[in-house]
Amino acid sequence: MSLMIKDLSSLHYTDNFWKTEKHVKECRSLKFDCNAKKKWRAITASADSSGSRSIDTINGKKINGVHVEGHSQSGQRGNVVESGSSSSPKHSYMLGNFVEDKFVYRQSFVIRSYEIGPDKTATMETIMNLLQETALNHVANSGVGSSGFGATREMSLRKLIWVVTRIHIQIEQYSSWGDVVEIDTWVDAAGKNGMRRDWIIRDSNTRKIITRATSKWVIMNIETRRLSKIPEQVKAEVRPFYINRFAIPTAQIDSEKIEKLNDETAQIISSGLAPRWSDMDANQHVNNVKYIGWILESVPINVLEDYYLMSLTLEYRRECQLSNVLQSMTTMREIATSASDKNCGLECTHLIRMEADRAEVVRARSLWQPKQ
Amino acid sequence: MSLMIKDLSSLHYTDNFWKTEKHVKECRSLKFDCNAKKKWRAITASADSSGSRSIDTINGKKINGVHVEGHSQSGQRGNVVESGSSSSPKHSYMLGNFVEDKFVYRQSFVIRSYEIGPDKTATMETIMNLLQETALNHVANSGVGSSGFGATREMSLRKLIWVVTRIHIQIEQYSSWGDVVEIDTWVDAAGKNGMRRDWIIRDSNTRKIITRATSKWVIMNIETRRLSKIPEQVKAEVRPFYINRFAIPTAQIDSEKIEKLNDETAQIISSGLAPRWSDMDANQHVNNVKYIGWILESVPINVLEDYYLMSLTLEYRRECQLSNVLQSMTTMREIATSASDKNCGLECTHLIRMEADRAEVVRARSLWQPKQ
Known part of the structure; x- marks a missing residue:
């Protein structure tokens, strides 16, 4: 098994590289039946001490299991945090929920510091990411979702995935770090073998709609990478969620x-x-x-x-x-x-x-x- | 004012470019006293109709103000979503809070679909982003924060910012899409002119610590870009939050x-x-x-x-x-x-x-x- 290297003309390899490649090759041909966490612990230990050390002791302590937590060391000034402390809160409120008779899925997000650009407002990538997240959670919480990335159960059985063919976003106002936005999303049929998904984003504080988006999706086979008709079984899954509503008036959509x-x-x-x-x-x-x-x-x-x-x-x-x-x-x-x-x-x-x-x-x- | 172009040898400009550059130059020299939102509306309208159109009417409707919302258009099959509907929920629970006598700031996050890599687990970038977010919210909610990006008020007055000099992260387990993680962060002095910030990440479900991190920060002047001593006034702001605690035992830190x-x-x-x-x-x-x-x-x-x-x-x-x-x-x-x-x-x-x-x-x- 050779290392696959990206087709990047600017990437080059020095003589030292091939020695390591040989190691990686040999290493990958082994069967890794050892416990991963155990090995990781050993790696940490040897990296710290720059020498080989038995897995049985790390930092002078006996290890009786996999989940070894750090304790106050010799020479340590303060205390070290251990696992298992603190109570377990409920987090269901951090996801979205269905509104309007299950036709609309709604989820709120706080704009995070790393989602803003140099001008301190949310970037277009951030907005697209949040639209994607809401869409995927919509499917996952609809009862027809599978373990796939937005696919329904009947789609996963047939190795089918959704692919977007066109998306149009209109932004009236960009959010800042710490702003809370509320995203609504819903779906409708788009012709015989397509699905339309729309979104609106509200500023949670002013309740004003600050972004509108619409998109068209078709179905692809993940193995052949070819487009497919929507099977009747899939239509039966998604049809109950279809609602004839538009985030952007058709006359204003960039089509x-x-x-x-x-x-x-x-x-x-x-x-x-x-x-x-x-x-x-x-x-x-x-x-x-x-x-x-x-x-x-x-x-x-x-x-x-x-x-x-x-x-x-x-x-x-x-x-x-x-x-x-x-x-x-x-x-x-x-x-x-x-x-x-x-x-x-x-x-x-x-x-x-x-x-x-x-x-x-x-x-x-x-x-x-x-x-x- | 000329266009600044990135020093990218692979970026090249065709003859058509300079015509547009001239336009951009002329455009930027104007004073933009017109209402931005109003102009945006006008742009949308003209882009849709491919011709000039008065700002007073868009899609045949009179416009009486800035916040013109779309209504059902002629030929529109469904209904269009309007602003102002739906009630306003509280979102304070989506931020973090102080625990342990204000020494530790704690915030929970759901791992989002776009924060996982091709192997379906959270990427190292995601983990670093969440650590950054928690640190910034810690400062912002401490009462000493300014409008700056993690700076205290006394720092902002002096045009000072925090810069990280070293960070070390140990990951025991990567999270998946939908997992909830709980991050604790705290700070301590690091020598005379540095600050140490530590984090632990718990899997909210198992309560197990899955990641530990430690970092060292110094202060820089944002204008001169030179490092600075920590002014006494800044020390007075941050010292009450210092706690002598370690996420990683010192013997295990990669130093x-x-x-x-x-x-x-x-x-x-x-x-x-x-x-x-x-x-x-x-x-x-x-x-x-x-x-x-x-x-x-x-x-x-x-x-x-x-x-x-x-x-x-x-x-x-x-x-x-x-x-x-x-x-x-x-x-x-x-x-x-x-x-x-x-x-x-x-x-x-x-x-x-x-x-x-x-x-x-x-x-x-x-x-x-x-x-x-």
Whole structure:
């Protein structure tokens, strides 16, 4: 078994590497029947003392089981925290719940410090992440969910997963660290073999709707990676949850075709973008949300700093794996605003494509307005 | 005002770009006294209709104020959600609270779907993010916090911020999506001009301690970017919270020197790593947590897939800005485990350095054990 290395032209290996690779190879060919936690303890001990040491004693103490907790050591000034103290609170309130006769799933979130950007407001990635979380919890709590990542039981039996083909988000106001947002989500049929999922985000304090989003989903076989019709058994599972309601009035949804950029029409091209291991999700492909970061890679810094991203439409055309290297392309144009205003808004068209064969991965359109 | 472009050799601009740059320049020189929300509405309208339209009417409706909500449109099948509906719940329970005579700050978190990696467990980034969140909320709720990012009032008055110099994390068990973790954090003095912050993470269900961490912080002037002594006024603010307690027994803390890798000693070098705008935090530098992703860039995929990261020590040596391009370097060696076990653990030494002048940014050490 050889080490698989990412197809990254900038990654190179020095002579020392092959010695370790050999070790890793040998190591992986062994059968690991030893207790993992026990081994970890041993690793800690040897790393601390820079020498070999028996698993029976660590730091001079006898070990009688796996869960060895630290106790006050010789030379230790203070006390060390042990397991098992403190009572166990209930946490069911931290999840969401169904409202409006089970048609709407609602969940609240506090915006965390690491979910805000340099301008101290929640990033578009954060918003997309929270939409995803609410959608997955909706399925998980609906009674038809499986252990899969958003799949129903009948879908999991057939190795089917949901994949998003288009998502459109309109943001009226960005939240700050510590703000509480309340997200509602629901689903409806979209044609014969699709599902529409909508969301609204309210500022929990003002009760104002600050974000609206709509998306279209189809079904894919996780092994063949080919799209599939929705089986009748799956329709029977999800149909009881369908509700004919719109987060965004259809006339205001960005449903227009997104132009496909090419080398001539793109104003900015950022190359050599490589997915990381942590960009993959449990469905074995690059997570939907990760594309936003790559799209922003070809948006000039001044636009990121001086404008708000107020609308984003993503059209997913092809899956992306760990070995792919991508290009991010952007073209900007001024937005025709009202007669009384100067044309200060920006409309950007984006394309994420494979660097190798130029195959398109995601088309996108974004609207920006100047910060005041 | 010209557009600042990231120093990314792979980023290039086509002829069309400069036309738009000119527009952005002109646009930024205007004074934006118009109402931002109003303008955004106008942008939406014109984008939908692909033409200019007065701000007074959108979709044929009169607009009397800023907060125009969508109503059922002509041709709309279902209903559209409006603002202001639903009652306002209390969310104070979603934050943490002080325990043990105000010495320990405790907060619980549900692990979210987007915080797990391809192996369906919380990533090291997630754990570091949650530690950061708990620390910041500790300060914010202590009564001495300011509007700054973890700074006390006396610090903000002097334009001082906390910067971490070293953090060491030991993970015994990774959490899964939906798991609830409870994090305790507290602080103590570390020498004359430092502060130590410790954390423990418990699995809320089993009450077992699954992660322990300790860190050292010093104070920096946000304008000069130079380290500073802790002013007496700041000491007076934080001293009442100091508690002589250790998450990890001192003998088990990885406090050994981390070797500085160079071109000869590194086995793997990954180049051309460029911070993104979203990697910056509110303190105007690359956030501490972001370095983990870059460190893992020079760890072979097979190690990421087949091993658990069980211990990580980060030593921060230099700040990193948006314009820097970085290299990630790694060297691996087998771990001497107990006599009865094969040497299947891995110890990695890492270095993140500037590509331009080889200046070191972060040194790190990680310990890995095979997944079973």
